[in-house]
Amino acid sequence: MVNLKKVKNLRKVRLFLLLLWTVVMLGLVLYGISLHRRNIRGIARTIAISSIKNDLAYRYWAAQCGGVYVPLKTGIEPNPYLENIENRDVETLTGMKLTLVNPAYMVRLVRELAEHTFRVKIHITSLKLLRPENRPDAWEKAALQGLTAGKTDVSEITGISGKPYLRTMHRLLVRKKCLKCHAQQGYKAGDIRGGITANVPLQPLREALAPQLYWQLLIYLVIYLIGIVGIVFSFKTLGKDVFRIDRQNRWLRAISSSSFIAIGMAVNRVIKEVNDYFCEMSGYDRAEVLGKNTAFLYPDPKEFEKVAELYTQEKGMKEIRLRRKDGKIIHLLLATMFLDAENKSEGILFMAVDISARKAAERRLELSELKFRGMMEAISDPVYIGAPGREIEYMNPAMIARIGRDAAGEVCHFAVHGLKSQCPWCEELNSLKRNNLKITVKSPLDERDYLISFSNFASGKYPESKLVILKDVTDLEEAQLQLRQSQKMEAIGTLAGGVAHDFNNILTVIRGHAEMGLMQVAADSREFIDFTAIEQASARAKSLTSQLLAFSRKQRIRPQLIMIDKALSDLNKMLRRLIGEDITLNTSWSGDLLPIFVDPGQLDQVIINLVINAVDAIRSNDNASVKLITISVSMVILDDSFALKYPGSSAGKHLLLEISDTGKGMSPEIMERIFEPFYTTKEQGKGTGLGLSTVYGIVKQNNGYIDVSSELGQGASFKIYWPVNEELSEAEAGDNAPDPLSSFHGDETILLVEDEVSVRVITQKSLRIAGYNVIAAENGAAALEKLEETGLRPDLLFTDVVMPKMNGRELAEKISTLYPEVEILFTSGYFDNDIWDDSSIPAQSRFLEKPYEQYKLLKKIRELLDE
Numbered sequence: 001m002v003n004l005k006k007v008k009n010l011r012k013v014r015l016f017l018l019l020l021w022t023v024v025m026l027g028l029v030l031y032g033i034s035l036h037r038r039n040i041r042g043i044a045r046t047i048a049i050s051s052i053k054n055d056l057a058y059r060y061w062a063a064q065c066g067g068v069y070v071p072l073k074t075g076i077e078p079n080p081y082l083e084n085i086e087n088r089d090v091e092t093l094t095g096m097k098l099t100l101v102n103p104a105y106m107v108r109l110v111r112e113l114a115e116h117t118f119r120v121k122i123h124i125t126s127l128k129l130l131r132p133e134n135r136p137d138a139w140e141k142a143a144l145q146g147l148t149a150g151k152t153d154v155s156e157i158t159g160i161s162g163k164p165y166l167r168t169m170h171r172l173l174v175r176k177k178c179l180k181c182h183a184q185q186g187y188k189a190g191d192i193r194g195g196i197t198a199n200v201p202l203q204p205l206r207e208a209l210a211p212q213l214y215w216q217l218l219i220y221l222v223i224y225l226i227g228i229v230g231i232v233f234s235f236k237t238l239g240k241d242v243f244r245i246d247r248q249n250r251w252l253r254a255i256s257s258s259s260f261i262a263i264g265m266a267v268n269r270v271i272k273e274v275n276d277y278f279c280e281m282s283g284y285d286r287a288e289v290l291g292k293n294t295a296f297l298y299p300d301p302k303e304f305e306k307v308a309e310l311y312t313q314e315k316g317m318k319e320i321r322l323r324r325k326d327g328k329i330i331h332l333l334l335a336t337m338f339l340d341a342e343n344k345s346e347g348i349l350f351m352a353v354d355i356s357a358r359k360a361a362e363r364r365l366e367l368s369e370l371k372f373r374g375m376m377e378a379i380s381d382p383v384y385i386g387a388p389g390r391e392i393e394y395m396n397p398a399m400i401a402r403i404g405r406d407a408a409g410e411v412c413h414f415a416v417h418g419l420k421s422q423c424p425w426c427e428e429l430n431s432l433k434r435n436n437l438k439i440t441v442k443s444p445l446d447e448r449d450y451l452i453s454f455s456n457f458a459s460g461k462y463p464e465s466k467l468v469i470l471k472d473v474t475d476l477e478e479a480q481l482q483l484r485q486s487q488k489m490e491a492i493g494t495l496a497g498g499v500a501h502d503f504n505n506i507l508t509v510i511r512g513h514a515e516m517g518l519m520q521v522a523a524d525s526r527e528f529i530d531f532t533a534i535e536q537a538s539a540r541a542k543s544l545t546s547q548l549l550a551f552s553r554k555q556r557i558r559p560q561l562i563m564i565d566k567a568l569s570d571l572n573k574m575l576r577r578l579i580g581e582d583i584t585l586n587t588s589w590s591g592d593l594l595p596i597f598v599d600p601g602q603l604d605q606v607i608i609n610l611v612i613n614a615v616d617a618i619r620s621n622d623n624a625s626v627k628l629i630t631i632s633v634s635m636v637i638l639d640d641s642f643a644l645k646y647p648g649s650s651a652g653k654h655l656l657l658e659i660s661d662t663g664k665g666m667s668p669e670i671m672e673r674i675f676e677p678f679y680t681t682k683e684q685g686k687g688t689g690l691g692l693s694t695v696y697g698i699v700k701q702n703n704g705y706i707d708v709s710s711e712l713g714q715g716a717s718f719k720i721y722w723p724v725n726e727e728l729s730e731a732e733a734g735d736n737a738p739d740p741l742s743s744f745h746g747d748e749t750i751l752l753v754e755d756e757v758s759v760r761v762i763t764q765k766s767l768r769i770a771g772y773n774v775i776a777a778e779n780g781a782a783a784l785e786k787l788e789e790t791g792l793r794p795d796l797l798f799t800d801v802v803m804p805k806m807n808g809r810e811l812a813e814k815i816s817t818l819y820p821e822v823e824i825l826f827t828s829g830y831f832d833n834d835i836w837d838d839s840s841i842p843a844q845s846r847f848l849e850k851p852y853e854q855y856k857l858l859k860k861i862r863e864l865l866d867e
Contacts, residue, residue, distance in 0.1 A: 017231050025224040029217060036213045040205050041166060045155055048168035048198035051120050055107055055196055060175070062103035069098040079105050081130065121160075124172065126194025128187075134194070143169040144195050154195075157202065164202040169195040262332075262354075265339070267347035269294050269311070281354055283325035299323045310336045311348065319355070331359040382470040386412045390422070393465060402470075403445070412468070418445035425452075440473065448474040506758070510534065513762060515854040559702070561595040561725055564633055564655060567603055578608070579615050582627060589633035594724040596655050602698045607631070609695050610659045610718050617663025617716060630660045638721065649705035655724050660717035666710040674708065744858035748795035748865055749773040753783045753811060755803045759850075763798075766854045772861075780806025784814065794822055796865060798857075801828040823864040827852065 062068055069090065070076055078099045082088045088100045107124070125136035127144050136144055143154040147169065155168040172194045174187045187193055262281050264274035271289050279286055282297065289297075298304040299321055310316040315337045322330050332352040340346040376383055382399035384392050390411050399416070400406050407415035413423045425441050437454045451471040517534075521527040568587055579585055596603075614629045636656045643651045666674065674692050695718075699706045703723050710716035750772045754760035757778070764776045775792060777783035780803060787794070797815050799808040812824050829850030848860055 014231060018228065021224070021227045021231060025220060025227070029220050032216050032220065033213070036209065036216070040202060040209060041157065043205055044166035044200040044202055045168060047120060048155070048166060048200045049153075049170070051122055051198045051200075052168065052170045052196050055122055055198075056170075056172075058103070058107050060103075062101075062106050067100045067102045068106055070101050072097045072099050076101070121165075121197075121199040123197045123199070124194060125197060126172075128194075139167060140169065140195070140197055143167075143197070147171040147192055147195055160199060166200045166202060167197060168200075169197045172196055262352040264350050265347055266294060266350060267345070269308075272347065278352070281324075281330070281352070282322065288325075297322050299329055307334070310334070311344075314338055314341050319359075320352075322352075330354055330356045379469070381472070382416075384412065384416065384468055386466045386468060388465065392416075399470070416445065416468075416470070417443045443470075448472055515766070559597050559599050562598055562600055562603060563593065563595050564603070564657065564722075565589045565593055567600065568607070568631065568633070571604060571607060575608070575611055578611060579629060583615060583618055584626075584628045585611075585631070586628065587631045590635065592635055593633060593655065594635065594653070596702075596722040597725050598702050598722065602702070606695050606698050606720070607657075607659070609692065613692065614659060614661035614663060614716070617661050617665075619663075621662070621664035621713070621715075623713065624662050624664075626662050628662050630658075632656075632658050634658075635724070636721070646705060646707065648700070649721060650703070650723070653724050654704075654721040657720040657722065658717060660715060662715045665712045665714045665716055666708075667712055671708060671710060744855070744862040745771040746862060746865060747771050747773070749775065749792055750861065751783055751787065751794040751797045751799075751815070752776045753778075753780060753797070753799035753803070753808065755779055755800060763854075763857070766857070767861075770858050779803045780808070780811035780814075783811060787818075793819060796823040796825060796861060798825045798827065798861065801826050823867075825860060825864060 072078070076099070078089055079102060082100060082102060085100060090098050090100075092098065107122075123134075123140070125134050125140045125144065127136070127141075127148075129135055139156070139158055146154050151171075153168060153170040155166065157164060157166050159165065160167075171192050174189055174191045174193045260277060262275065262278035264278050265272045270291065270293055272291075274286060274289055279289070282289070295301065295304045298307075303321060307318060307320055310318060313336075315335075317333065317335045320332050320334050322332050324330060331354070333355050334350060334352045336348045336350045338344055338346070338348055376394070376396040379396060380398055382402045383396040384399050385394040387393050390413065392408050392410055392412050392415055395406055395408060403415060413419040413421065413426075417423060423441075425439055438451060439454075440449060440451050442449050449472070451473050453469040453471070455467040455469075456465075513534075517527065568589070572587065576585055611629060611631075618624055618627050618629070634656050636654050638649060638651050638654055640651050643649050696706060699720055699722075705721045707719045707721075708716065709719075750767055752760065752764055752767065752774055754763060754776075755778050760776055760778065764774050767774045773792075775783070775786055775790060775794065777786050780799070783799075794815070797812060799811055801808040808826055808828075812826070815822055816824070825846055825848060827848045827850055846864070848857060
C-alpha cells in the first residue's frame with residue numbers, strides 16, 4: 001500500500017516537472033525574442049545618436065568658421081538666403097569662383113550623401129521655418145513640442161512609407177555664431193531653434209541579426225529536449241531508490257520507536273524527524289518539534305551556540321542541558337554524526353541519553369566537597385585532618401602557609417610541630433577517650449602558643465579521623481596589654497585636654513589684664529616692664545597648652561608657614577630640660593632656609609618625640625663615650641632618581657631636618673618595625689609604642705618623607721625631608737607685629753556670651769574700653785533673656801562654643817533667626833574634631849581660638865563689622 005502510493009506520487013511529480021520544464025523553456029524563448037528586439041532598437045538608436053552628433057559637429061565647426069567657401073559647380077549654387085551677407089561670392093587669384101556655404105546648407109549636402117550611402121535620413125526642422133525644406137511632419141511637430149517643453153531628445157519606432165524606422169530627434173540650440181543668419185528670426189543665444197531628426201531603417205538590421213535569433217532558438221530547443229529526456233530517465237532510477245529507501249526507513253523507524261534513546265535528524269539545526277522516546281523525554285508532541293529550530297529546547301542561547309561545534313565534526317559527543325515542555329531542566333549526553341560526510345548539507349543524526357540522575361549525584365558530591373573546602377579555606381586558623389595512623393590527610397591553606405608546604409601523607413607530629421615522636425599531649429588526650437578536646441600548648445616548631453582543638457569524626461565503615469584546629473594565642477596577651485595602654489593614653493589625653501581648656505581660660509584673663517595694664521602705664525615705667533613680662537609669660541604658657549592639646553588630639557590642626565630656625569630657637573630651652581645636663585645638644589642651620597607649611601604643634605611634637613627617643617637610646621648605651629644629640633637643618637634638592645629609589649618621596653627643593661644621636665643603635669629587624677603603632681623596644685611601663693608612629697603620620701600628612709639609618713652600637717639618624725614654600729620669605733612667614741588697640745575702636749552693640757566668669761569680665765572690660773556697647777551673659781539662655789529685657793539689637797555675637805544649658809551653636813542659630821544681619825564670632829579653648837566638623841561652625845575667619853590676645857579680638861570684631 002505504501003509503495004503504490006509513493007509510485008503515484010512520483011508520477012505526479014514527474015508530470016509536474018515536465019510541465020514546469022516546458023514553461024521555463026517557453027519563458028526563455030520569449031525572453032530571447034524580446035531581448036533580440038531590444039538589441040535591434042538599441043543598435044538603431046546608437047546609429048541615430050551617432051549620426052546626429054556627427055551632423056552637429058559639422059554644423060558647429062562650420063558655424064565656428066563662419067561658413068565654408070566651396071567652388072561653384074553642378075548641385076552647388078549660391079544660397080539665396082545669404083544675399084544680405086557681404087562677400088557671399090568671391091573669386092580666387094586664379095579665377096576660381098567660390099560661394100559661401102552656411103552650416104545648414106553644408107550639413108544638408110553631407111546628409112544627402114549619408115542618406116544615399118548609409119540609408120540614414122537626417123532632417124533639420126523647426127517650428128519657425130526659414131526654408132520650406134525644413135517643414136516638420138506630424139511626428140516631428142509633436143517631437144519639437146516635447147523639446148520645447150524641456151526634453152533633450154525624443155525617440156520612437158514608427159513607419160515611414162509603410163516601413164519601420166527608429167526616429168530620433170535631438171534639440172538644436174542657437175549659438176552666438178548662428179545669430180549671423182538667424183538673428184533676423186528673433187533668436188538669441190541658448191534658445192531652442194529646432195531639432196535634428198535621424199531616421200534609421202530597422203528592416204536591414206533585422207535581416208542582419210536574424211541568423212543570430214535562429215541559432216539561439218535552436219539551442220533552446222536542444223536544451224529542452226535534453227531536459228525532457230533527463231527527467232524521464234531520472235525518475236525511472238528514482239523509483240527504484242524510493243522502494244529501497246522506503247524499506248530502510250521502515251526498518252529505522254521500527255528501531256527508533258522501540259529504543260530508549262532519543263533519536264532524531266536535523267538539517268541546519270532544524271528538526272526533521274524524532275522518535276517516540278524523544279517526545280516522551282522532552283514532553284513535546286512530534287508536531288510541536290518538527291520543522292522548528294532546536295534553539296527553543298535550550299535554556300540559554302549561549303548553550304545553543306556552544307553545541308554548534310558538533311556541526312563541524314563528522315562525529316561528536318557533548319553534555320548539554322535541555323528544557324522540557326513543563327519547564328524542567330534535564331541533562332543529556334548528546335552524540336551526533338553526519339548523514340553524509342561528503343555532503344554536510346544532508347544534515348545530522350543525533351542521539352541523546354538522559355543523564356540527569358547521574359549529574360544530580362555528581363552535583364551533590366561536588367557541593368559537599370566545595371562546602372568542605374570552602375569551610376576549611378575560610379578558616380584563618382591552621383587546620384589539618386589526621387588519619388588514625390597519624391598521617392595527614394588534608395591541610396587547609398593556613399596550615400600550608402604556616403609550615404611552608406603541603407605535608408599531606410606525612411606524620412602530623414613532625415610536619416606540624418617538628419617532633420620526632422608522637423606529641424606528648426596526644427598521649428594524655430587519648431587516655432581521656434573523648435570526642436572533642438581543647439588544650440593550650442607551645443609548638444616546638446615556631447615557639448608560639450596555640451589553643452589546639454581535637455574533634456573525632458567517622459564516615460560509615462571507615463575508621464575515625466581527627467579534625468585538628470590550631471589557634472595562635474601568642475599575640476592575645478600582647479593585644480590585651482596594647483588595649484590597656486591605649487585606654488590609659490586616652491584617659492591621659494582626655495585629662496590633658498581638660499587641663500589645657502581650663503588653663504586657656506585662665507591665660508585669657510591673665511593676658512587680657514596685662515594688655516590693659518600696658519595701655520594705662522608709660523612705656524618707660526617699671527610697671528610697663530612688669531606687664532610686658534606677664535604678657536610674655538602668658539605667651540609661653542599658651543605654647544605649653546598648645547602642646548597639651550596636640551598631645552590629647554583636642555586641637556585643630558592648622559598648617560601655616562613656619563621658619564624652622566625660629567621654631568628650634570623657641571624649643572631650645574624645653575629640649576635642654578628634657579635631655580638633662582649629662583647629654584650635649586648641638587643645633588645648627590644654614591642661612592638660606594625657606595619656610596615650610598606645617599602645623600606648629602605638629603612640628604614641635606615631631607622634634608620632641610625624636611629627641612626623647614634619642615635620649616633613651618643614649619642612656620641605654622653603656623659604651624657611649626660621647627653623649628651627644630645633634631639637630632641640623634639645611635636645604636637640599638631631591639632629583640627624580642631619589643624619588644624612584646625611595647617610594648613616597650618627591651623631587652624638588654626640600655628642607656632637611658636631621659636628628660642624630662650616639663645611642664645604642666638598632667638592628668635591621670627593629671628598623672623594619674619602628675614606625676608600627678604600639679611597637680616598642682623599651683621595658684614594660686616605659687614606652688607606649690606611639691611616638692615614632694605619630695612622627696611618621698605627621699610627616700606623611702604634610703607630604704614629607706622620613707628616612708632612618710642605624711647600626712648596633714653606632715647610634716641612629718632620622719632624616720625628614722619637608723617640601724618648602726618658595727613664594728614667601730622668612731619675614732613674610734613670621735608673625736606680624738600687633739596693631740595698636742586704638743585702631744580697633746567702635747560704638748556698635750556686642751552680645752558677649754561666656755560661661756567662665758573671669759574671661760567674661762576681662763573681655764567685657766576690654767570691649768567697653770574700645771567703645772563698644774556690651775551685653776554680657778553666662779550662657780545662651782541668659783543671653784536671649786537679656787536681649788528681650790533690654791530690647792537692644794546686637795550688631796555682633798561673640799560666643800563660646802561649649803557652654804551649659806545652650807551651647808554656642810544653638811545660640812547662633814536662634815540669634816541668626818531673630819536678627820539675620822547679625823555678625824557671629826565663635827571662640828573655644830577646647831577644640832576637638834566634633835566641634836570643628838559641625839556644619840554650624842563657620843570657617844576659620846569667624847573663629848578665635850583661646851587664649852586670644854585682646855588686640856586680635858578687637859581686630860577680628862572690627863573686620864567682621866566693617867565687611
